[in-house]
Amino acid sequence: xxxxxxxxxxxxxxxxxxxxxxxxxxxxxxxxxxxxxxxxxxxxxxxxxxxxxxxxxxxxxxxxxxxxxxxxxxxxxxxxxxxxxxxxxxxxxxxxxxxxxxxxxxxxxxxxxxxxxxxxxxxxxxxxxxxxxxxxxxxxxxxxxxxxxxxxxxxxxxxxxxxxxxxxxxxxxxxxxxxxxxxxxxxxxxxxxxxxxxxxxxxxxxxxxxxxxxxxxxxxxxxxxxxxxxxxxxxxxxxxxxxxxxxxxxxxxxxxxxxxxxxxxxxxxxxxxxxxxxxxxxxxxxxxxxxxxxxxxxxxxxxxxxxxxxxxxxxxxxxxxxxxxxxxxxxxxxxxxxxxxxxxxxxxxxxxxxxxxxxxxxxxxxxxxxxxx
Amino acid sequence: xxxxxxxxxxxxxxxxxxxxxxxxxxxxxxxxxxxxxxxxxxxxxxxxxxxxxxxxxxxxxxxxxxxxxxxxxxxxxxxxxxxxxxxxxxxxxxxxxxxxxxxxxxxxxxxxxxxxxxxxxxxxxxxxxxxxxxxxxxxxxxxxxxxxxxxxxxxxxxxxxxxxxxxxxxxxxxxxxxxxxxxxxxxxxxxxxxxxxxxxxxxxxxxxxxxxxxxxxxxxxxxxxxxxxxxxxxxxxxxxxxxxxxxxxx
Amino acid sequence: xxxxxxxxxxxxxxxxxxxxxxxxxxxxxxxxxxxxxxxxxxxxxxxxxxxxxxxxxxxxxxxxxxxxxxxxxxxxxxxxxxxxxxxxxxxxxxxxxxxxxxxxxxxxxxxxxxxxxxxxxxxxxxxxxxxxxxxxxxxxxxxxxxxxxxxxxxxxxxxxxxxxxxxxxxxxxxxxxxxxxxxxxxxxxxxxxxxxxxxxxxxxxxxxxxxxxxxxxxxxxxxxxxxxxxxxxxxxxxxxxxxxxxxxxxxxxxxxxxxxxxxxxxxxxxxxxxxxxxxxxxxxxxxxxxxxxxxxxxxxxxxxxxxxxxxxxxxxxxxxxxxxxxxxxxxxxxxxxxxxxxxxxxxxxxxxxxxxxx
Numbered sequence: 001x002x003x004x005x006x007x008x009x010x011x012x013x014x015x016x017x018x019x020x021x022x023x024x025x026x027x028x029x030x031x032x033x034x035x036x037x038x039x040x041x042x043x044x045x046x047x048x049x050x051x052x053x054x055x056x057x058x059x060x061x062x063x064x065x066x067x068x069x070x071x072x073x074x075x076x077x078x079x080x081x082x083x084x085x086x087x088x089x090x091x092x093x094x095x096x097x098x099x100x101x102x103x104x105x106x107x108x109x110x111x112x113x114x115x116x117x118x119x120x121x122x123x124x125x126x127x128x129x130x131x132x133x134x135x136x137x138x139x140x141x142x143x144x145x146x147x148x149x150x151x152x153x154x155x156x157x158x159x160x161x162x163x164x165x166x167x168x169x170x171x172x173x174x175x176x177x178x179x180x181x182x183x184x185x186x187x188x189x190x191x192x193x194x195x196x197x198x199x200x201x202x203x204x205x206x207x208x209x210x211x212x213x214x215x216x217x218x219x220x221x222x223x224x225x226x227x228x229x230x231x232x233x234x235x236x237x238x239x240x241x242x243x244x245x246x247x248x249x250x251x252x253x254x255x256x257x258x259x260x261x262x263x264x265x266x267x268x269x270x271x272x273x274x275x276x277x278x279x280x281x282x283x284x285x286x287x288x289x290x291x292x293x294x295x296x297x298x299x300x301x302x303x304x305x306x307x308x309x310x311x312x313x314x315x316x317x318x319x320x321x322x323x324x325x326x327x328x329x330x331x332x333x334x335x336x337x338x339x340x341x342x343x344x345x346x347x348x349x350x351x352x353x354x355x356x357x358x359x360x361x362x363x364x365x366x367x368x369x370x371x372x373x
Numbered sequence: 374x375x376x377x378x379x380x381x382x383x384x385x386x387x388x389x390x391x392x393x394x395x396x397x398x399x400x401x402x403x404x405x406x407x408x409x410x411x412x413x414x415x416x417x418x419x420x421x422x423x424x425x426x427x428x429x430x431x432x433x434x435x436x437x438x439x440x441x442x443x444x445x446x447x448x449x450x451x452x453x454x455x456x457x458x459x460x461x462x463x464x465x466x467x468x469x470x471x472x473x474x475x476x477x478x479x480x481x482x483x484x485x486x487x488x489x490x491x492x493x494x495x496x497x498x499x500x501x502x503x504x505x506x507x508x509x510x511x512x513x514x515x516x517x518x519x520x521x522x523x524x525x526x527x528x529x530x531x532x533x534x535x536x537x538x539x540x541x542x543x544x545x546x547x548x549x550x551x552x553x554x555x556x557x558x559x560x561x562x563x564x565x566x567x568x569x570x571x572x573x574x575x576x577x578x579x580x581x582x583x584x585x586x587x588x589x590x591x592x593x594x595x596x597x598x599x600x601x602x603x604x605x606x607x608x609x610x611x612x613x614x615x616x617x618x619x620x621x622x623x
Numbered sequence: 624x625x626x627x628x629x630x631x632x633x634x635x636x637x638x639x640x641x642x643x644x645x646x647x648x649x650x651x652x653x654x655x656x657x658x659x660x661x662x663x664x665x666x667x668x669x670x671x672x673x674x675x676x677x678x679x680x681x682x683x684x685x686x687x688x689x690x691x692x693x694x695x696x697x698x699x700x701x702x703x704x705x706x707x708x709x710x711x712x713x714x715x716x717x718x719x720x721x722x723x724x725x726x727x728x729x730x731x732x733x734x735x736x737x738x739x740x741x742x743x744x745x746x747x748x749x750x751x752x753x754x755x756x757x758x759x760x761x762x763x764x765x766x767x768x769x770x771x772x773x774x775x776x777x778x779x780x781x782x783x784x785x786x787x788x789x790x791x792x793x794x795x796x797x798x799x800x801x802x803x804x805x806x807x808x809x810x811x812x813x814x815x816x817x818x819x820x821x822x823x824x825x826x827x828x829x830x831x832x833x834x835x836x837x838x839x840x841x842x843x844x845x846x847x848x849x850x851x852x853x854x855x856x857x858x859x860x861x862x863x864x865x866x867x868x869x870x871x872x873x874x875x876x877x878x879x880x881x882x883x884x885x886x887x888x889x890x891x892x893x894x895x896x897x898x899x900x901x902x903x904x905x906x907x908x909x910x911x912x913x914x915x916x917x918x919x920x921x922x923x924x925x926x927x928x929x930x931x932x933x934x935x936x937x938x939x940x941x942x943x944x945x946x947x948x949x950x951x952x953x954x955x956x957x958x959x960x961x962x963x964x965x966x967x968x969x970x971x972x973x974x975x976x977x978x979x980x981x
Contacts, residue, residue: 013550054550118772154915155768161733161888162769163742168735171928173910175920235554242556243513250608258556258610263484264477281775303783304771308764308916313785315961319764321782347957354922 003372004042006089007032008082008099010075012045012062017052023204024176024287025113027262029095031177033060035361039368044089046082048075072126072135073117074101074142091372094146101138104145109371112151114284114305115159119208136163143167147371150174150364152284153306172367175309177360178290178352182263185296188270191345192298192338196229196254199331200272200297202265202288203279205236205245210278210302215248216324217276221331222254232257233268269295274334274341277301278322285309285355293317294352298345300330310355316347377459377482379521381407382449386438388466389417392562396466397425403475404462408453412438412445429456439576442539447532450543458524463541467562468494471610474557481521487553489546491517494559498604499567504560507603509591517554522546537580560607570595625663626979627704628654629697631711634678636671638685641678643869644812644845645894646728649762649786650710654681656968660975667700669693706979712752714745719755724978727761727781729891729912730769734816736888746773753777757978760971762786762891763913782974785916787967788897788959795903795956796877805942808839808879808904810895811886812867813849818885818909821931823856825883828935830861833942839879841867876902880948881941884908887929892916892962900924903956905948907937917962923954 012029029045033056036043045056049064056062065081075098083103086092092105100110126135143149143160149170151157157171199218203209211232218230232249236242249257260268269275275292283305290310293299299317301307313319318334320326334341381404385393400407407428411419413436422430431452438445453461460482470492481490495504495512509515522542530543540547564570577592594601630650632642641647650666657664658680670685677683684703688695694717700707701720709725719725732745753759753774759781761767771778800806807829811817826838840857842850842864850857857864865875876882882899883906890912897917899906906924908914920926925941927933941948 115768115772118768118775120776122775154910155765155772157910158730158733158765158912158915159769159772162730162746163773165735165737165739165742168928169930173920173926173928235556239513246556246610247608250610256611261480261484261486261553263486264480281771303764303767305768308768309919312916312919312958312961314966315958319783321779350954351919351922354919359921 002040002042003090004044004088005036005091005093005372006082006086006105007043007045007093007095008078008086009045009047009095010078010099012047012056013049013054013064015048015050015064017049017054017062017064025095027287028113028176030057031357031360032093032364033057035364036368039365041091041372044086046078046086048078072131072138074098074135074138076102079103094142097149098139098142100145101142102145107371108146109148109150109367110142110146112149112153112156112284114151114153114282115156116282118305119281140164140167143170146170148172148367150367152176153309155305155309156284172363174360174363174367175306175355176285176287176290177357178287178294178355180294180353180356182266183269183291183294183352185270185294185349188296189273191273191296191342192334195227197227197274197335198229198231198272199274199276200231200233200268200292201276201278202233202269202292203277204234205232205241208279208281209234210276210280210322213278213280213322213324213327214276217327217331218255219252220324220328222252225335226254229254230256231268231272233259233265235259265291266295269297272297274298274300274331276327277307278327279304279307280322281305283307290352290355293348294355296345296349298334298341299348300327300334310351315344316351317344376479378406378457379404379460379462379478379482380453380456380458381462381464382410382453383407383464383466384410384412384438384445384449385414385418385422385466386412386436387414387416387418389414389421392467392469393418393421396464396469397422397428399469399472399475400464401425401427403478406456406458408449408456410445410449410452412436441536443532443535446539446541447530447543450530454524454526454530460521461524462521464520465561465563467565469560469562471558471560477555477557478521481553481555482523487551488523488549489519489552490521491519491552491554492557492559494518494561495607496561496563497565497607498602499565499570501560501562501565503604503606505564505602506605507597507601508594510594512558517552519546519549519552520559522549536584537577538584558610564595624661624706624979625665625704626657627700627707628657628664628666629700629707629709630666630668631693631696631713633666633668634676634683634685636669636685636689638670638674638676638683643867645786645891646711648869648894649726649728651679652787652964652967653708653710653971654679656971657975659968660972662979665704667696667704669696708975708979709756712749714748716748716751719752721755721757722978722981723756724758724760724974725752725756727759727766729761729763729889730766731889733912734888750774750777753780756780758782758974760784760974763916765912765915766891782970784967784970784974785913785962786892786894786897787962787964788894788901789964790901790959793873793876793898793901793959795952800878804835804837805833805881806837806839806879807938808875808882808899809885810839810841810872810875810882810899811884813841813843813846813853816887816889818887818929819849821885821887821929821934822883823853824931825885825935825938826862827856829938829942830859833939836861836942838862839875840864843867872898873902876904879904881938882906883934883938884914885929885934886911886914888912890914897959897962900955900962901959903952905941905951906955907934907941909934917958918955922951923958924951 045062054062067078092108094100094110097112201214205211245257249255275297277289285306302322311317318330411432498505528545574595578588581588666683669689672687674685686696767781809822882904892913908918909929918924925937
């Protein structure tokens with residue numbers, strides 16, 4: 001009989017079980033599932049929901065547990081129910097770090113997608129400074145349980161080491177992946193050669209991703225430079241935001257707003273010269289950043305979280321503090337020196353090859369072997 | 374690479390003086406076949422349809438839609454799937470996609486990740502420039518509607534026991550998990566002509582009574598006082614990607 | 624304009640000797656830049672008595688009060704300088720002047736040797752620094768990330784300028800050695816935060832398992848005790864010793880096939896790592912502190928957690944793969960081009976002017 005791996009997450013599907021949420025974390029979940037199946041494990045997902053069950057892919061079920069509370073940004077009820085109900089699993093993966101609070105299966109791994117609390121209003125979610133202590137206490141317990149913790153960036157590991165003593169040995173850094181068969185520079189336009197020059201913001205329309213700075217940059221730069229085109233490509237969390245952006249873009253001649261499926265993004269990047277990743281907080285080794293880089297766009301990224309694991313300033317992109325002024329300066333510097341921009345793009349392509357799916361699978365395989373044997 | 378086949382299915386009734394030509398003109402540019410069920414039109418509808426080579430026209434001898442919508446929808450489905458589609462488009466004669474669909478439909482129906490594609494539908498109100506945005510009419514706040522879905526020959530196709538608001542898809546297709554929500558907009562002109570409103574209102578009110586025992590709020594809102602109706606002006610958008618080139622959306 | 628510059632030990636406590644270390648090299652490079660801006664620099668530092676020296680045309684003032692309290696040195700420096708630049712963050716609370724810059728050389732408390740309470744103290748301390756000064760220049764993004772995840776509101780004050788390397792001084796050898804020996808270099812001070820203990824254990828394992836291995840290991844004059852402790856290790860045939868002197872380092876790097884930077888904690892954008900990169904060497908570094916801002920695993924080196932097992936695995940991979948060593952080395956040299964001193968000076972000049980000419 002095959003060994004069975006249970007993976008606990010909060011939302012693979014939305015809690016009604018009706019819609020698959022298909023963001024970066026979910027893409028990660030798919031690939032991890034595929035790898036486990038290839039290694040001949042049986043896989044079962046557990047998440048929040050009314051008790052429904054869904055088939056994620058052939059033979060892989062997602063089961064749900066009715067949980068409504070998440071005190072101090074943890075989900076102890078979900079954690080407990082998983083432990084009791086997924087009794088037939090041999091190993092567990094806690095897909096989000098805090099889900100390993102308060103208790104874990106004996107052979108388990110947890111996963112960090114990066115530091116997600118590095119913005120001032122996070123305090124509101126955990127009830128201020130007093131709550132912060134309790135939240136930290138819980139997070140530490142969550143880190144103590146699993147045998148290994150895989151982190152998608154080094155920032156999370158470093159924060160843990162700066163915060164607590166005695167957890168170092170658990171960590172393994174496995175950066176995110178990029179599918180090089182899809183995202184590559186084949187048939188791409190040469191960087192900064194043709195007019196109009198195209199700049200893409202390939203992220204969700206949220207404040208932490210830097211949409212407001214991008215809007216400002218787009219307005220200022222398109223009004224000053226007739227050769228520039230801005231493409232804001234991504235969905236909002238609220239429908240109203242999408243409407244506002246559509247209307248806004250329709251009023252500006254060379255500003256575009258739309259979104260595309262992940263499959264189509266690969267085509268799109270080939271038509272773009274510069275990619276903006278102006279994240280202000282809550283960032284790991286961003287898939288968008290890796291994909292833009294692999295496709296040969298010159299990346300201008302912020303210095304937040306895992307991005308400094310991917311971009312070295314003035315080597316394979318530009319790394320700036322994400323203010324509108326800095327972004328404008330960074331874009332202008334590339335426009336002024338296309339030769340340097342092409343060098344950054346070339347090196348980006350080379351660096352991105354290091355983050356191949358193949359390497360990612362290899363790294364994960366080693367951890368799985370170590371813990372699940 | 375094999376290109377998937379897309380078949381459109383469309384019920385029609387006396388559409389000659391409405392949007393039929395415009396709809397067919399555009400559909401011809403991006404679907405492989407158009408299966409039309411004419412619900413016993415008494416005008417030029419059938420003749421118009423026959424001018425388009427991609428159209429397969431079928432005709433009811435007597436009008437069925439106003440008696441039992443389910444009969445019409447299920448018959449149309451049976452006719453459409455006989456064309457061996459990989460993907461199906463469920464569309465009405467007064468619904469027009471933004472032209473971007475012509476460039477992008479290939480990506481939607483040749484991908485592996487999603488089972489269906491949903492779109493935002495804009496209900497034009499007493500005009501072809503303004504759409505309605507109050508309450509349940511607001512296209513920005515309601516979930517997208519599925520217009521495109523992958524056909525599964527191995528699935529059953531069953532229909533609800535409704536006489537009205539049957540829905541365009543068999544029940545098996547209504548709880549799909551992997552749905553991609555497109556940002557391409559669809560114009561719906563069913564309410565664009567103010568003169569139709571009263572008659573439509575009466576029709577739906579009566580059907581509501583048959584089916585639910587009372588007139589539904591959405592039906593009532595058709596006759597809402599002008600000060601309750603909120604409108605927004607249609608705005609043009611730019612861009613689409615065609616063979617690697619960016620072109621403008623109309 | 625006169626700018627006070629607090630550096631704990633630019634000279635030794637007696638003021639008679641130059642101290643050779645990363646911090647001090649950083650300080651001298653900054654002094655050069657400040658002079659080039661046309662400003663006068665006055666260094667304040669720890670002393671075993673009150674003394675004054677002039678070194679390379681720079682006035683250095685030793686404060687004897689340092690023997691009793693390191694903070695008192697800063698207080699004295701604060702009172703004699705109108706404008707002051709703090710060369711590092713002190714490990715105890717003190718008063719930093721407004722309209723000034725503090726340099727962070729990275730997170731220094733990310734170790735198990737720091738008990739929980741002390742970690743919390745260090746974090747609070749950095750929080751205070753961020754409240755008081757106008758700008759913190761950090762040599763790595765790690766410090767910034769850690770601070771942002773604790774004090775997200777105040778990190779606007781942090782700017783990162785990674786350390787630098789001289790590409791002319793450190794460059795790949797034109798005549799690489801052709802014998803069959805594999806030379807493995809540890810180019811650091813003897814200090815456990817730098818992973819000396821891991822390296823010695825690793826070297827011993829390699830000596831007993833791999834033929835033709837040669838270990839290049841520094842003698843650290845600053846740390847005679849440690850040198851004594853590892854005397855028998857150093858005495859082995861396969862271990863070649865050299866003096867840790869800056870002027871000799873370019874040639875030492877050139878001899879090596881593999882350079883190991885096994886830091887365990889308290890690491891920034893290490894000069895040693897940058898020099899090994901500029902020398903075009905295959906590098907194994909740990910995912911500690913600012914090293915992650917220099918090495919991308921599998922691209923221009925190998926990045927592993929600071930454990931014997933992981934480093935051992937990486938070293939064996941490289942020993943058996945000459946082509947991989949070459950590719951990683953070439954890319955390391957290429958990467959080093961983004962860390963030139965010119966670039967470092969350019970960023971620093973901008974911030975110095977922004978704060979002190981205000």
